[in-house]
Amino acid sequence: MERIQWQLARVKSIVQETPRVKTFTLALPHWTPHLPGQHYDLRLTAEDGYQAQRSYSIASPPEQTGEIDLTVELIDDGEVSAYLHEGITVGDQLEVRGPIGGYFVWRDAMKHEPLLLVAGGSGVVPLIAMLRHRTKIGATNPTRLLFSVRSVEEAIYRTELEEMAKQDAQFELLLTYTREAPAGWTGYHRRIDRTILTDVLNRFATQPFSFICGPTLLVEQVANTLAELGLPADTIRTERFGPTGT
Amino acid sequence: MAFFNKGFGRKRDQTASDRIPPGQYETRDFPVLTAGPTPRIPLTTWSFTLEGLVESPVRWNWDEFNALPHQSFTNDIHCVTKWSKLDTHWEGVSIDTLLEHVTVKPEARFVMAYSYGDYTTNMPLDDLRNGKAFIGFRFEGLPLAPEHGGPARLVVPHLYFWKSAKWIKGLRFMEHDQPGFWERGGYSMYGDPWQEQRYRSDD
Numbered sequence: 001m002e003r004i005q006w007q008l009a010r011v012k013s014i015v016q017e018t019p020r021v022k023t024f025t026l027a028l029p030h031w032t033p034h035l036p037g038q039h040y041d042l043r044l045t046a047e048d049g050y051q052a053q054r055s056y057s058i059a060s061p062p063e064q065t066g067e068i069d070l071t072v073e074l075i076d077d078g079e080v081s082a083y084l085h086e087g088i089t090v091g092d093q094l095e096v097r098g099p100i101g102g103y104f105v106w107r108d109a110m111k112h113e114p115l116l117l118v119a120g121g122s123g124v125v126p127l128i129a130m131l132r133h134r135t136k137i138g139a140t141n142p143t144r145l146l147f148s149v150r151s152v153e154e155a156i157y158r159t160e161l162e163e164m165a166k167q168d169a170q171f172e173l174l175l176t177y178t179r180e181a182p183a184g185w186t187g188y189h190r191r192i193d194r195t196i197l198t199d200v201l202n203r204f205a206t207q208p209f210s211f212i213c214g215p216t217l218l219v220e221q222v223a224n225t226l227a228e229l230g231l232p233a234d235t236i237r238t239e240r241f242g243p244t245g246t
Numbered sequence: 247m248a249f250f251n252k253g254f255g256r257k258r259d260q261t262a263s264d265r266i267p268p269g270q271y272e273t274r275d276f277p278v279l280t281a282g283p284t285p286r287i288p289l290t291t292w293s294f295t296l297e298g299l300v301e302s303p304v305r306w307n308w309d310e311f312n313a314l315p316h317q318s319f320t321n322d323i324h325c326v327t328k329w330s331k332l333d334t335h336w337e338g339v340s341i342d343t344l345l346e347h348v349t350v351k352p353e354a355r356f357v358m359a360y361s362y363g364d365y366t367t368n369m370p371l372d373d374l375r376n377g378k379a380f381i382g383f384r385f386e387g388l389p390l391a392p393e394h395g396g397p398a399r400l401v402v403p404h405l406y407f408w409k410s411a412k413w414i415k416g417l418r419f420m421e422h423d424q425p426g427f428w429e430r431g432g433y434s435m436y437g438d439p440w441q442e443q444r445y446r447s448d449d
Contacts, residue, residue, distance in 0.1 A: 004448075102431035
């Protein structure tokens, strides 16, 4: 197999998604189509040769050719995320290689199966790629995103997700606010628990395939609860980040 | 002049940098990475088996396994997701100790480690011998937590940590190398952190 090569991408645009989250659109000289859920490795090199690498999920769908969107949360004391947030501007170059990963991916063969996506915070990034691709291919499988955020300000892609839910009768957005909910909010207002998951599962006519991404504790708890609620373990896929302080 | 990112520099202390493989960074906590729900394995039904290319397979239950000679191990561990953790303390049974209980056939050169929850990972048999690997059941003085692979996990510290199968159930000896769970998904067949063999195409 040919080694997945490092390539020099050019930063095409930067969008501030939330106070701590930015999306970097990178134009790639050697773009190849990815599967929603896959990631790229990103490598920073200092002038003295020191290097640091991180993996970032791709937010864009494969229909967005020639470029990728990487949505990056600023981590306290984060060596890479802090540089990306503070040191990178449009036109700069970044070294990346990918796409990588063949497990936490939503494949077209799954497009007829009901789909449950559960995200905590920036765990929504690989899931938005699945949702964007699902919209592009016109899939009509019942799909729900249960999205745990601290507050409205921290809900990445909120406007797009709300618009998607309006346009697509088969897609339901279920937000839960763990700190402040907006005025007049009647939805979930706590951390995801067994009651919420039972409620969400009951909205499906048949058992969904699930993808869960977010902080370790959320992912552990949601995956284990879904298994206890009767979803077969091999239909629950997880991806975690943190709490590594980076 | 090779490419570099202007203004980027090391933020972390460098005291142990010779112990951190390329592309890795040091973390002090112990992140959890698995592909699905955490299997819950009662100790009453737990067992560990050596099988495949052996003269006769051997199986231990939890009490029998705990009665085997234990050792303490201190290792640096390196996860393919880029974190490394230095000086982790384990207690467990060396694979060398386990191998004293079977006769491995001469054609056996590879091992498939398999787990509760159907996880698998492959490696050469030589990478488990001569003090290089063990079955760990205590971590930092406490029973190994389920999310970190308890009751017991394989620990092969010189390879990327996905080779250290959580919830280990047994080892199957094989003549030819075969890909396990992540290896089928495009990860390296061998996974040497110092060679940065992360993905299959890095082999």
